[in-house]
Amino acid sequence: MQYESYTDGASGIRFVFKRDSLDPELLHIFVRHATHPEEAIETFFAAEPSWDEKHRRFETYSDTHGIFWNWIEPGRVVMIITCFKL
Numbered sequence: 001m002q003y004e005s006y007t008d009g010a011s012g013i014r015f016v017f018k019r020d021s022l023d024p025e026l027l028h029i030f031v032r033h034a035t036h037p038e039e040a041i042e043t044f045f046a047a048e049p050s051w052d053e054k055h056r057r058f059e060t061y062s063d064t065h066g067i068f069w070n071w072i073e074p075g076r077v078v079m080i081i082t083c084f085k086l
Contacts, residue, residue, distance in 0.1 A: 006037045008045075014077045015041055033084040035065065040083035043067045057081060 002019040004027060017040070020031040029035045046062035049069075057068050068081040 004037075006041065008041055011045075012076075013044075015044070016072060016077060016079045018079075029080065029083045033082065035083040035085060037080075039065050040067050040080045043083065044069065044078065044080075061086065 002024050003016050004019060005014050005016045007014045015037065017037055018028045020026050020028045023031060027037065029037070029040060043060055043062045043065040044067060046065075047060055049058040049060040051057075052059050052068075055068070057070050060067050060069070063086075065083060065085055067083045070079050070081065071077070072079050
């Protein structure tokens with residue numbers, strides 16, 4: 001599986017995104033939800049996350065988007081599981 005990462009200049013946090021398994025030239029979030037890394041990163045900083053114990057992931061929602069995510073390295077590297085429009 002291939003990944004692509006983006007680093008937020010202000011915080012230094014690196015965000016990792018999975019490429020789509022059927023079309024590895026595109027990101028999973030784009031193929032599934034027509035969203036882009038910038039939208040996911042903005043959503044990450046938009047609100048306090050909540051922990052979903054059942055799925056063992058964080059969830060963060062802005063007025064327009066939601067993301068599911070986990071820390072790879074706490075405070076430094078985030079894996080964006082998905083980003084979707086509300």
